[in-house]
Amino acid sequence: MHFYPHNIKDFRSGTVSMTRMERWLYRDLLDCYYDTEQPLPLDVDKVCRMIGAREAQEKAAVAEILDFKFTKTDAGYAQERCDAEIAAYHAKAATAQENGKKGGRPPKNRKPGAPEPEAEDNPEKPSGFQSGFNPDAIGNPAEIGLKTNQEPVTNKTTTTTSPALRSEDPEAAAGEHEEFTLTPAPAKPGEQKPLTSCPVQKIVDLYHECMPNNPRVKVVNKPRSGAMKYRWIEAAVLTCKPFGYKTQAEGLAAWRAYFEVCNESDFLTNKTPPSASHPNFKVDFDFLISPNGFAKALENRYHS
Missing domain, CATH: 1.10.10 (Arc Repressor Mutant, subunit A)
Known part of the structure; x- marks a missing residue:
């Protein structure tokens, strides 16, 4: 980016x-x-x-x-803030691509018999990808209204029909008990309106319910909530099951399915012996929502 x-x-x-x-x-x-x-x-x-x-x-x-x-x-x-911005960038680009597949922005309504509008000196940017460079694909977080602290977070800190989520690669994220709310820019005609709220605590509760033997989340603070918020945004526009959702109810069902499949993995439930280089590593909530952990779980990297 x-x-x-x-x-x-x-x-x-x-x-x-x-x-x-x-x-x-x-x-x-x-x-x-x-x-x-x-x-x-x-x-x-x-x-x-x-x-x-x-x-x-x-x-x-x-x-x-x-x-x-x-x-x-x-x-x-690694730095959680940087990872969050990169995830938001890709989520914006994915949304632009989906809107482009649907034909982009629909034409403005005109009264019957009205003349064609004159070309403007500075026409609006088309949505979706065009040949060559397209500024819309950059995914500027400011354009989608993500209002968050710009100073990077330094704390250490992804259904039933789902690909089986296998092996090792520890990474984690860190993070106030609250309902994280986004302030999105007004949706353009023909574009899908983004989900505006991430039910952080409900997702944590699903993790506890579906993966009862994994380390429990005792503190839901701002860095951890922020990491979950960005993963929620990213998952909403994914095309691989169980993710890709338009409502909060669909999103919670998808995250339940995700944790259920993770619970079938010996590695993700800490049943495999730790590696010599990471003797104290344990898979926890932060690992499952971290950029690498989330992606590799969906790619079947942690199931035998």
Whole structure:
């Protein structure tokens, strides 16, 4: 992705303890994360080369920022806020693609016999994908009305007819007991209106009900709710079962099916011996809604 929202006030408050050089390096690290759409490499020297940090003082600062602002995982140095923005971008792009398959924006109604409207100097952008570059596919979260804290979250923190959701790859997300509500932009004619509320606590209750032997969620705070909210948005537009839903009731039924299938996996229910490199790892709610854990569960990576 080549665009991400930057809230100046939140960024300044979140980096108040940094020097001017550290702030500059931190912005470069965020740019690399969004550009590659994946965690930063575990090799700190490689990260330094990616952002042009050559001096010893700069390299030391990069190492401190990675430890302070990112979470070290098997996949690299991850950040929940970045993952959430990337998920929102793909959800927007998927919605635009679905609307494009339906023929895009319908023509405006005109009275019988009315003349064709004159061409405008600045016509509105068509919805859906067009040949070549299409700004609508960028999925700017600001356009879909996601109003969230712009400072990345650093806490450590996816039916019955469903693909069997197999093996190892630990990753987690972290996260106030509340009903997370989005403020979407007005839907364009012919577009599907997005779900505006994520029933976080109800989904947590489904997890407890369907996977009773997994670690229980004891705290439903803002970072965890935020992670669930973005996964809710992403799942609503997926085309693989059990996901793809238009109402909250359909969404809850899909998440119940997801947890039920996860409960059939020995790995996802912590019945397999942990790996030597991760002796204390346990699959929990955060792992099941994390970007990698959610995707790989749907791809049958955790079922034998």
